[in-house]
Amino acid sequence: METLVAINRWLAKQHVVSWCVANRGELWCANAFYFYDAQRVAFYILSEDHTRHSQMTGLQAKVAGTVNGQPKTVALIRGVQFTGEIRRLEEGESEAPRAQYNRRFPVARMLSAPMWEIRLHELKFTDNTMGFGKKLHWLRDSGAQ
Template sequence: MSQDLEKIEAFIEQHHVLTLATCDQECVSACSLFYAYDKEKKIFVVASSDDTLHIEQIQKNNRIAGNILLETKEIGKIQGLQFRGIFKQNNSKEFSHLYFKQFPYALALNPKLWNIEVDFFKLTDNRLGFGKKVIWP
């Protein structure tokens, strides 16, 4: 595994909420979702209901973008990850297990799970130098 990808995935492991951006021909939308992450397959697993705007938009356009960030006012500590990928319904017990292992209380809600298959990451990490970018692939 490349050192760049290791830095990106170390950042992902430190957090548990992502912002998802979706769009269709009429409007754009953003929402926050809890996630579990599979390093081997580069997949975020999230839960969401069919009756949300972002899922309605994904039914029309499953290309998404998103971010995860460390909220800080200290310039030297700013970190944030941008990503792009494809949003699909989860049909894997393996990914379901991963999600419920991280969020066991969600089992009681019986949520619908979805996968984000990531094809691009860009990590900004000012701890490595002001405005330093780490990009994968």
């Protein structure tokens, strides 16, 4: 669990996630501000249904993506690579994550875009501040929520 704690701590300090979705042989990537829920090990984002990535996702799809900082020094590089599943939340289940998202990004209160959950299945955290090329890995257990 120590690995996940370190990853969670870092993800809570970041704010932009990049993810890619595939559909019928086509790939597309997107970026969004996120709220990270350490208990569910999931990102929550807002995205309109008419966007290319939302259209390709449908109600649910597999995704892969990254969260990274922008250091100018190699020794300070930190970043997460992940796999997971993205799904559009139903109105009733999006209330709690939406409230947390709005607290983190108050301007979002003015947006009516649907909320999406990226539930993470695998995380790889590269943290050069712990030594060049240091990697921490996490996999969701089959019994996890």
